[in-house]
Amino acid sequence: MSMSNAVVRTTELKQLDFEQIKKKQRTKSFLKGMMFLLPSIVLFSIFLFYPLLRTIYLSFFLTDAKGVTTVFVGFDNFINMFSSPIFIQSIQSTFLFVLYTVPVTIIISLFLAVIANEKLKGIGFFRTIYSSTMGISVAAASVFWLYLFHPTIGMLNVILGTLGFENIGWLTDPTWALIAVSVTTIWMNIGFTFLILLGGLQSIDTYLYESADIDGAGYFYKLRRITIPMLSPTLFFVVTVTIINAFQTFGQIDILTQGGPQNTTNLIVYSIYREAFVNYQFGSASAQAVVLFIIILLMTLLQFKFGERKVHYQ
């Protein structure tokens, strides 16, 4: 009896021991993992999480010119914002801008990527050219287009003139300004989307095309039944990123139009900038920023909900 008891006790003791050692090991590996995460946690906290929380906090206050909170106003900033015609117009312009830029960027880049994916002599040259806008800064590109859009010496109006059309005030005419900015943005974005899409195309297994060749599929049949479905994860990524980028457009607006004429190109990020650093209304600027954050979040969630169904991951 006593002997069996002793045996039981020693096994219990052993059980306890190795449980404790395992616990120790788990804590150790957790700490190790945290050490690896620490740099990004610190960086994200300083430059992302803190500003985000601070923005939400600020959106409930009025501030002085230095950004120090003065009066708590609750949701007043938001209510005022949505009753302001300028902000409503800014939202409208932003959505219009997204609508102008995203589909056209994707379609042109897809077309360029498909033709640049052919195995031809000197195709590397074209691939470099098509993706080159990726290496041009927003400021440089904007200045470059500023000259193209110049009302008298600009290339576009010179061409229109020689063809016998009237000059267009690309950046000063309210009907054209948003389109002009969109064209600039599309041109700038093509490099990135082209490169990503070309990468996607190149990762499609060549066997699929060879098999289709033997089956007697034509060029467009292959494009429709193989290329587009197999490219769908890449397309989905590109669409999501392009939409987010379009919502956050700032640089080209600042250089080309400064939100004018008649606020037609006053996109939401530019509006936030003006509210904060021209009008020194940090409270309402923060409120706008929060709204923009929510819009982008919703758009992305919607995309994942509806868009991802049509995506075929391999």
Next chain:
Amino acid sequence: MSQVELVGISKSYDKQKSVLNEIDLSIEEGEFFVLVGPSGSGKSTLLRMIAGLEEITGGTLKINSNVVNHLPPKDRNLSMVFQNYALYPHLSVEQNILFGLNAKKVDKKEQRKRLVETAQMMGLDELLKRKPKELSGGQRQRVALARSVVSEAPLCLMDEPLSNLDAKLRAHMRVEIRRLQKRLGLTMVYVTHDQVEAMTMGDRIMVLNDGKIQQVGKPITLYNEPANLFVASFIGSPKMNLGKAVYKPDLRQLMIEEKLAIDVDSTYLDILSIHKNLTIGIRAEHIFPCVDEKQTHQLEVVNVEHLGNETSIAFDIGLELWTAKWPGQWDINVGDSVPVHITMENFCFFDTKTGELIRSANVGRKQEVAAI
């Protein structure tokens, strides 16, 4: 009538590196023809040239006596099964099978009919709505076969279709493909690097090495009368035991790898007097245990593999490792010295310099295809 005819087919890249040299070959209608060779021998390139996926650098390719060098793959009226099956991951099994018919705009009713027939034949009825990633390796293989069957093309090309399967499934699919080919009367060109697959499936085999034809013939012919040293060592498992042989006229003996002395029969004297540099080859099953035959040599065992129905025993012969295969189970250990029976009539003689066969084994001829 020959279905596929290759006349002086060559392939080179960038006009420098030649991959295939002057291949002449004709494949008969309804034949199961196997292209076998080590990796890099050009066998897949040859198949892809027949399919039209690879440009032909030189020579003429005829299918049904028409020159097809210039035709795109779809106009050559053939089907192909790829090594990784090339199934479309975003399409269901049914859509995968019908992909080609859709592309060729075959009538919907006809499509249905062929789909039902093919699915039944390949045992895919239950799986038609599934996506390729929801299938096992064997099932994917069957879908790939079904896709080729449904096209009803008379010529079917297969590029190492079994290399992604495990050994058991591979053995099973070998039989299935063979039966399918016979039932449908397809002409099959089958590429593999596995000589067992080649031996078991082919009506005829072509052994390819370094872009040159080594030998074309029936599996048994290749086994018994290998045209050169490459075929001798490539066909058969285990490979043919090879050794350099020197004739000692004063002793009337043949020294193999300076270790084995074999008494020379007078019928071999002419060969031995003409050819100075000889390599001899002997199949594993021709190194006999001393049961009925008298002992000729005593050899030390360096490795034993018990396979149950037979025992494979390895010996060191000079620098070469020779293997003997004895039927049944033998109680032998490594380090034992066993008596064996080796005679000249089982030798294949090769010219060491050129590698060409001089004379094949007598026994091989004698026992060729035991008729029932």
